[in-house]
Amino acid sequence: MAAPAHKMTPMPELSRAVADWVSSVRELTQPRAVRWIEGTEAEARELTAQLVRSKELTVLNAQEFPGCHLYHSAPNDVARVEHLTYICTRSQEDAGPNNHWMDPQQAHARMRELFRGCMRERTLYVIPYCMGPLDSPLSRRGVELTDSPYVVLNMLIMTRAGRAALELIARDGRFVKGLHSIGELDPERRFIMHFPEELSIESYGSGYGGNALLGKKCHALRIASWQARAEGWLAEHMLIVGLQNPEGETHYLACAFPSSCGKTNLAMLIPPDSLPGWRAFTVGDDIAWLHPGADGRLWAINPEAGYFGVVPGTNPQTNRNAYQMIRRDTLFTNVALTADNQPWWEGLTAGKPVLDWQGRPYDPARGPAAHPNSRFTVSAKRNPSYSPHSEDASGVPITALVFGGRRREVAPLVYESRDWPHGVLLGASLASETTAAAVGQVGVVRRDPMAMQPFCGYNFGDYWQHWLDVGARLARPPRIFHVNWFRRDAAGKFLWPGFGENLRVLAWMLDRCAGKVGAAESAIGRLPIAADLNTRGLNLSDQALAALLSIDPGVWRKECADLGEYLRGFGSRLPAALLAELRATESRL
Numbered sequence: 164m165a166a167p168a169h170k171m172t173p174m175p176e177l178s179r180a181v182a183d184w185v186s187s188v189r190e191l192t193q194p195r196a197v198r199w200i201e202g203t204e205a206e207a208r209e210l211t212a213q214l215v216r217s218k219e220l221t222v223l224n225a226q227e228f229p230g231c232h233l234y235h236s237a238p239n240d241v242a243r244v245e246h247l248t249y250i251c252t253r254s255q256e257d258a259g260p261n262n263h264w265m266d267p268q269q270a271h272a273r274m275r276e277l278f279r280g281c282m283r284e285r286t287l288y289v290i291p292y293c294m295g296p297l298d299s300p301l302s303r304r305g306v307e308l309t310d311s312p313y314v315v316l317n318m319l320i321m322t323r324a325g326r327a328a329l330e331l332i333a334r335d336g337r338f339v340k341g342l343h344s345i346g347e348l349d350p351e352r353r354f355i356m357h358f359p360e361e362l363s364i365e366s367y368g369s370g371y372g373g374n375a376l377l378g379k380k381c382h383a384l385r386i387a388s389w390q391a392r393a394e395g396w397l398a399e400h401m402l403i404v405g406l407q408n409p410e411g412e413t414h415y416l417a418c419a420f421p422s423s424c425g426k427t428n429l430a431m432l433i434p435p436d437s438l439p440g441w442r443a444f445t446v447g448d449d450i451a452w453l454h455p456g457a458d459g460r461l462w463a464i465n466p467e468a469g470y471f472g473v474v475p476g477t478n479p480q481t482n483r484n485a486y487q488m489i490r491r492d493t494l495f496t497n498v499a500l501t502a503d504n505q506p507w508w509e510g511l512t513a514g515k516p517v518l519d520w521q522g523r524p525y526d527p528a529r530g531p532a533a534h535p536n537s538r539f540t541v542s543a544k545r546n547p548s549y550s551p552h553s554e555d556a557s558g559v560p561i562t563a564l565v566f567g568g569r570r571r572e573v574a575p576l577v578y579e580s581r582d583w584p585h586g587v588l589l590g591a592s593l594a595s596e597t598t599a600a601a602v603g604q605v606g607v608v609r610r611d612p613m614a615m616q617p618f619c620g621y622n623f624g625d626y627w628q629h630w631l632d633v634g635a636r637l638a639r640p641p642r643i644f645h646v647n648w649f650r651r652d653a654a655g656k657f658l659w660p661g662f663g664e665n666l667r668v669l670a671w672m673l674d675r676c677a678g679k680v681g682a683a684e685s686a687i688g689r690l691p692i693a694a695d696l697n698t699r700g701l702n703l704s705d706q707a708l709a710a711l712l713s714i715d716p717g718v719w720r721k722e723c724a725d726l727g728e729y730l731r732g733f734g735s736r737l738p739a740a741l742l743a744e745l746r747a748t749e750s751r752l
């Protein structure tokens with residue numbers, strides 16, 4: 164005789180605080196049903212099957228892409244909407260000039276009108292989730308309420324979602340409240356509101372990415388950066404990668420690059436044949452939570468459990484790991500389709516698109532077949548280079564921090580800061596060409612300090628001071644570098660091969676951290692001595708290398724003047740120490 168099934172407490176009974184909040188949202192939004200997400204595989208299969216039946220998901224070619232599906236988002240809902248994203252603090256100064264601001268009461272009133280009755284005929288899903296390993300003291304929890312089953316499927320991949328997370332919430336009572344509805348998917352009725360003082364998020368009118376998967380940018384960066392400042396840590400838009408050198412030593416780097424500027428690719432980098440004995444291990448590809456440790460070092464966890472990655476450009480040459488990873492159990496959004504139901508995107512050399520990202524017959528005159536911001540959602544465990552230390556409760560120790568932008572000129576391939584405060588200036592000086600990850604013009608250089616312009620939940624002036632304060636507390640701070648993989652020649656060609664070859668630059672950084680090589684002092688920081696940067700077998704001309712490592716004082720004087728003007732826009736909140744660093748650079752120039 165089978166043993167009687169263990170009777171589990173129904174989820175609504177686990178946390179009074181969550182249940183009460185769900186009841187109030189239910190009253191406001193009037194869903195037909197409420198469903199609590201357990202986080203089981205059977206549940207994910209059932210939700211997937213439901214979306215296949217309703218034709219919202221397409222099953223992809225089961226021989227070539229087993230377990231993979233395609234989702235089309237609304238054509239006017241394909242990227243983050245920074246112009247509709249708000250930080251709602253009581254004082255506008257606390258949100259800072261870097262954020263759109265709305266008074267919290269006004270914002271709540273506005274959102275209440277949008278949410279009122281918006282879920283009629285829909286199911287309200289309750290998704291308790293944990294950002295970070297379930298057993299880590301560095302993790303934080305939240306609950307997302309949404310009427311989008313596509314969001315549920317994504318959250319199940321991207322976070323540790325379900326019963327275990329709710330049990331933790333029941334225990335410590337603290338969680339971020341995230342209310343989301345796709346509404347009418349009308350760009351005129353779309354807002355992403357954050358209330359850091361209340362630890363809550365309200366998002367309406369979009370079903371896409373960072374607008375809708377509230378654990379990601381909304382919680383793990385905007386709300387978490389606010390919490391991190393109060394608690395003495397950092398929530399950053401950074402990948403975390405472990406590099407094992409031929410001697411078998413592993414060092415971890417955390418790197419901040421703006422959206423669509425190479426984080427996922429660097430996080431799962433494949434060492435080129437020219438660098439035998441090196442291995443790379445991915446801890447995270449988009450977000451790092453960094454905590455000063457008792458040993459005076461900075462320790463990092465990846466709050467996420469999956470990747471929501473850019474598809475175009477992924478191929479066996481640029482990144483074999485990424486290409487292998489998304490060949491099974493992957494949710495594709497807004498890619499094109501071949502005649503035999505395989506996903507297709509720009510950058511693939513094989514296959515031919517017959518339907519574009521909107522499901523229309525492909526016509527090159529209408530632009531690319533896959534949307535430039537088309538994405539894959541996949542479990543981090545599918546990554547062949549997934550680091551077992553991703554699950555470590557205390558995180559991994561960070562040897563170096565790297566800031567990088569996408570700049571066709573000005574910024575050299577790599578340079579190193581003189582010390583932590585100068586490194587904070589390097590981060591604050593980050594500027595990058597805009598990409599398709601956010602709605603708006605692509606390819607325009609804009610200021611994006613620490614790659615956090617769209618994601619910092621408070622005043623950048625206070626944020627830079629917080630960075631300075633964290634560094635001052637570290638007895639063994641990581642070294643800070645700046646990179647640019649995207650410098651181009653006069654003909655518009657990338658000067659640096661990028662991707663796996665970026666390891667050459669990272670290896671130089673680790674040599675610097677180990678005190679193995681010197682550097683050339685320049686006005687803006689320390690540059691590699693050409694002989695210390697391994698370029699063997701690269702087919703890189705001396706001229707190209709010189710251009711990559713060159714600094715034009717005239718151009719940099721202008722760059723510093725622009726930066727000074729920008730920084731002074733933060734008025735009395737700008738740390739004097741940061742301005743002093745800039746003045747010191749200007750006088751060296």
Ligand code: GTP
Pocket residue numbers: 420421422423424425426427428429448449471472473475476477481600648649657660661662665
């Ligand atoms: P988000 O997920 O938006 O935060 O982006 P990301 O920073 O993770 O960027 P990702 O690694 O997905 O790369 C974005 C685009 O840049 C892709 O089309 C890549 O193929 C391309 N790319 C990545 N690394 C390099 C590089 O080293 N050199 C060049 N030229 N292109 C790169």
Ligand code: SPV
Pocket residue numbers: 242243371372373374379380421422423449471600601
């Ligand atoms: C980014 O834009 O930086 C992303 C994609 O990582 S999204 O999840 O949409 O924010």
Ligand code: MN
Pocket residue numbers: 400421422423449
């Ligand atoms: Mn990102």
